[in-house]
Amino acid sequence: MLSYPVVRTSLLFVAIAIGGLFFADIAITASNPWRDLGNFFLGVMTPDFFSTEGLLTALLRTVAFAFVGVALGSVFGFLLSLVYDRLPVRIFSAFIRAIHELFWALIFLQFFGFHPLTGVLAIAIPYAGIFAKVYSEILDEADPSPARTLPPGTGALARFLYTRIPDCWDQIRTYTAYRLECGLRSSAILGFVGLPTLGFYLESSFSQGSYSEAGAMLVLFYVLIATIPLWVRPRLLPVYLAGAPFFLGEGLPIVWGNVARFFTEDIVPAPIRSGEGIEALGSWFGELMLQAALPGIWNTLILTQIALVATGILTLLVFPLISNHFGGPVRRTAGHVFLVIARSTPEYILAYILLQLWGPSMLPAVVALALHNGGIIGHLIGRQTNGIRLRPDAPVGFRRYSWELVPRIYRSFLAFLFYRWEIIMRETAILGILGIYTLGFYVDSAIQNIQFDKAIVLIVITALLNIGIDTLGRFIRRRLALQTMPTC
Amino acid sequence: MAGFELRDLSASFAGKRVIGPLSLTVWEGEKVALVGKSGAGKSTLVNLIHQQLDQQTSLVPQELGLVNALPVFHNVFMGQLDQHPAWYATLTLIRPFARDREAIRSLLADLDMAEKLWTPSMSLSGGQRQRVAIARAIWRNASILLADEPVSALDGPMAHRVMQLLVAKFGTSVIALHDVELALRYCNRIVGIQDGHVALDEPSERLQASDIMTLY
Numbered sequence: 001m002l003s004y005p006v007v008r009t010s011l012l013f014v015a016i017a018i019g020g021l022f023f024a025d026i027a028i029t030a031s032n033p034w035r036d037l038g039n040f041f042l043g044v045m046t047p048d049f050f051s052t053e054g055l056l057t058a059l060l061r062t063v064a065f066a067f068v069g070v071a072l073g074s075v076f077g078f079l080l081s082l083v084y085d086r087l088p089v090r091i092f093s094a095f096i097r098a099i100h101e102l103f104w105a106l107i108f109l110q111f112f113g114f115h116p117l118t119g120v121l122a123i124a125i126p127y128a129g130i131f132a133k134v135y136s137e138i139l140d141e142a143d144p145s146p147a148r149t150l151p152p153g154t155g156a157l158a159r160f161l162y163t164r165i166p167d168c169w170d171q172i173r174t175y176t177a178y179r180l181e182c183g184l185r186s187s188a189i190l191g192f193v194g195l196p197t198l199g200f201y202l203e204s205s206f207s208q209g210s211y212s213e214a215g216a217m218l219v220l221f222y223v224l225i226a227t228i229p230l231w232v233r234p235r236l237l238p239v240y241l242a243g244a245p246f247f248l249g250e251g252l253p254i255v256w257g258n259v260a261r262f263f264t265e266d267i268v269p270a271p272i273r274s275g276e277g278i279e280a281l282g283s284w285f286g287e288l289m290l291q292a293a294l295p296g297i298w299n300t301l302i303l304t305q306i307a308l309v310a311t312g313i314l315t316l317l318v319f320p321l322i323s324n325h326f327g328g329p330v331r332r333t334a335g336h337v338f339l340v341i342a343r344s345t346p347e348y349i350l351a352y353i354l355l356q357l358w359g360p361s362m363l364p365a366v367v368a369l370a371l372h373n374g375g376i377i378g379h380l381i382g383r384q385t386n387g388i389r390l391r392p393d394a395p396v397g398f399r400r401y402s403w404e405l406v407p408r409i410y411r412s413f414l415a416f417l418f419y420r421w422e423i424i425m426r427e428t429a430i431l432g433i434l435g436i437y438t439l440g441f442y443v444d445s446a447i448q449n450i451q452f453d454k455a456i457v458l459i460v461i462t463a464l465l466n467i468g469i470d471t472l473g474r475f476i477r478r479r480l481a482l483q484t485m486p487t488c
Numbered sequence: 489m490a491g492f493e494l495r496d497l498s499a500s501f502a503g504k505r506v507i508g509p510l511s512l513t514v515w516e517g518e519k520v521a522l523v524g525k526s527g528a529g530k531s532t533l534v535n536l537i538h539q540q541l542d543q544q545t546s547l548v549p550q551e552l553g554l555v556n557a558l559p560v561f562h563n564v565f566m567g568q569l570d571q572h573p574a575w576y577a578t579l580t581l582i583r584p585f586a587r588d589r590e591a592i593r594s595l596l597a598d599l600d601m602a603e604k605l606w607t608p609s610m611s612l613s614g615g616q617r618q619r620v621a622i623a624r625a626i627w628r629n630a631s632i633l634l635a636d637e638p639v640s641a642l643d644g645p646m647a648h649r650v651m652q653l654l655v656a657k658f659g660t661s662v663i664a665l666h667d668v669e670l671a672l673r674y675c676n677r678i679v680g681i682q683d684g685h686v687a688l689d690e691p692s693e694r695l696q697a698s699d700i701m702t703l704y
Binding site for chain 2: 143145146147148149150151152153154155157158159161162163166167169170
């Protein structure tokens with residue numbers, strides 16, 4: 001077994017995660033966590049749909065922000081994908097997608113304030129970066145031979161529309177629809193920084209202990225996501241897209257003076273602003289690194305590695321729930337419901353709920369990340385096992401699991417896991433806003449202290465860390481010859 | 489430009505020369521059949537000529553080059569994509585103009601494909617796909633036809649019908665054919681390719697099938 005590179009890589013990652021556990025702050029600090037958890041589940045079971053009239057507005061705003069943000073992101077992402085073969089475009093796209101939606105929202109909040117533009121751009125910008133990459137990969141795979149038969153005088157636009165787009169159209173459409181689902185999750189969590197989407201109302205119901213109200217919001221959100229195939233129809237899309245901008249809410253007007261001040265003063269490092277020279281800048285940067293960046297990076301890395309391995313373990317545990325090699329239709333249906341809930345709940349919301357119930361530590365974050373990501377990969381792997389035909393006399397039960405199925409799906413399981421490595425890290429950083437000491441915590445504190453210069457430097461550091469992990473993940477997948485389709 | 493003269497053509501794959509050096513002069517009105525066993529370099533030669541003539545030819549490549557997701561109409565229409573402004577081409581993608589619809593329908597009728605006008609080329613059979621590529625080459629309306637095994641997937645009568653149509657529509661043509669009988673019947677000059685070189689170059693009337701078989 002140890003001679004397989006795949007196994008050795010897995011064991012190495014498990015060892016790193018176990019090592020990380022010694023440094024991680026894993027604890028339940030709430031005085032009565034299980035009673036709170038019980039109350040919360042009771043709330044979800046007895047949702048109260050009529051407590052506030054804000055509920056429907058929140059859902060409407062969540063959908064509107066998702067539509068406008070994803071639509072803008074896909075248009076700009078598409079334009080970027082056309083020139084994606086140029087290095088500066090690649091770097092630019094990698095950079096804007098390495099910064100989480102919530103960080104973008106925090107930045108725009110500082111100068112646009114609570115204007116709808118803040119939420120729209122917070123989704124559109126990172127999504128444009130992701131769309132650019134995936135669209136360009138799809139376009140690159142189009143069959144090149146039709147273009148060779150065209151008359152040489154054919155214009156670039158006609159050439160592109162006739163020989164590239166038709167081949168890719170189905171894939172582009174499927175992927176964009178899939179990103180819309182991701183967009184709904186992103187839009188919901190933007191409420192946690194004060195935009196008028198679901199997260200805002202969820203946070204306020206939670207802080208008042210109205211679990212039935214919070215439960216109603218979560219239930220409606222699941223229904224919204226599960227019914228996407230019913231209400232997102234090609235014929236209705238133009239109606240939604242035309243209507244969505246009118247349902248973003250009024251917000252507060254933009255003060256353009258703030259915008260100018262943000263770029264010319266706020267984000268300029270303090271020593272330069274006050275003209276203290278290069279030396280002061282050096283010590284300012286050194287202090288920032290020592291007191292915020294390094295501890296943030298350390299905690300982010302530890303939490304990421306633990307969450308990654310926890311995700312892997314959970315995936316291997318849950319994929320049999322929906323695999324038709326095990327259990328009857330009842331258990332499979334229950335498994336599907338569990339996985340849909342696990343993957344539809346944004347990890348940020350999961351982490352928020354668990355933090356409220358268990359008190360602040362890394363544990364809620366690990367569980368939230370593992371549940372959400374394990375739900376996504378478990379679903380994909382479980383579906384994949386349904387395509388496997390076993391010999392009629394294959395063993396059943398645990399032997400079927402360990403001898404027949406896991407060896408067959410292990411490579412694609414690892415491929416998905418390494419693909420999500422960078423996504424897990426991006427989320428880990430952002431969970432800091434909830435009070436775990438990852439990079440997001442230090443960004444949020446800098447913003448609270450009105451030190452935008454420091455916040456921007458920390459966000460850039462976070463982005464570079466993400467790009468580094470993304471590159472490393474791609475390197476490992478290439479080394480192990482693992483292939484995968486994009487997930488969000 | 490109706491004839492052409494190419495000197496010292498050569499091509500290599502992975503450091504190994506597969507064509508040439510080879511020179512070929514084709515006069516206006518000549519219908520040249522390229523014959524030879526598979527692997528002799530016919531397809532490479534067809535592609536080379538296509539490049540050398542700056543793509544100013546009607547091409548039927550062996551892999552056909554159809555856009556699978558588009559209907560037959562658009563695959564044929566693509567032959568004249570350079571004749572229309574961008575807005576016209578874009579509108580045609582959404583809703584073709586009646587003029588083009590009728591013209592392409594009647595062209596397809598000659599190939600017994602008129603009823604397939606709106607079928608996505610993905611769901612066509614091999615022979616039907618080949619006829620779409622041929623219709624595109626005819627619609628392209630260049631003065632020279634370059635075709636690589638254009639009737640390999642067609643049954644006997646249809647193959648004859650298509651070959652007749654091709655020699656009638658194009659004054660000058662270079663067609664790679666493995667069927668010696670078709671070559672002798674529809675072409676007036678036979679060029680035999682062996683190991684990337686011209687091993688035979690005679691008018692058809694001076695040759696019999698057995699003369700060509702020595703190449704195989």
